[in-house]
């Protein structure tokens with residue numbers, strides 16, 4: 001379900017560049033962050049691959065037909081609110097868009113919350129300590145769900161946090177998502193099923209003490225998402 005969202009300037013015939021992550025929900029639908037959507041660009045998604053630079057046999061590359069940004073998405077200097085968007089993929093001359101395979105699966109949705117302290121997984125091609133331009137290889141990191149109460153502490157993010165988002169990571173510092181991971185999945189497992197619980201959204205720096213990653217709270221958007229999936 002991990003997707004690489006790639007763009008190039010509208011009308012260009014040059015290469016597409018990775019700019020965000022995304023999450024495959026259905027054959028023709030990808031979930032991502034609203035702040036990943038730009039105007040004046042062409043978008044495509046790459047699925048099934050691990051290495052961004054190599055052609056791999058399980059790669060699927062599909063153009064984006066349209067982007068739907070949440071109507072209450074708001075960007076302020078301190079936070080991104082309702083940072084969620086859906087991408088409808090282009091059906092070429094087949095009855096589907098992405099084809100399910102060993103390496104391409106859809107992620108599940110749930111509005112049943114997971115407890116804080118649960119260990120979940122975030123993944124992407126974003127920046128690491130050693131690779132400032134992002135990694136070519138998809139990597140993942142464990143993160144713990146952090147309660148709203150703890151993350152709203154004045155020395156963490158205080159009152160800029162609202163219920164459209166939640167924190168995950170480590171207050172002492174450590175594994176975190178970073179630039180280039182935005183739009184990608186934070187998934188948690190329950191009874192052998194992986195659920196998308198968060199969409200990588202923002203953070204103050206990466207991996208720093210008292211500044212965990214902030215994720216769009218997917219559980220709060222399940223109705224909004226299913227409305228578009230059914231439309």
Ligand code: ARG
Pocket residue numbers: 126176177178179180181182183200201202203204205206207211212213214
């Ligand atoms: N906004 C970033 C992006 O566009 C994601 C930042 C996540 N930061 C963090 N500390 N977890 O890729």
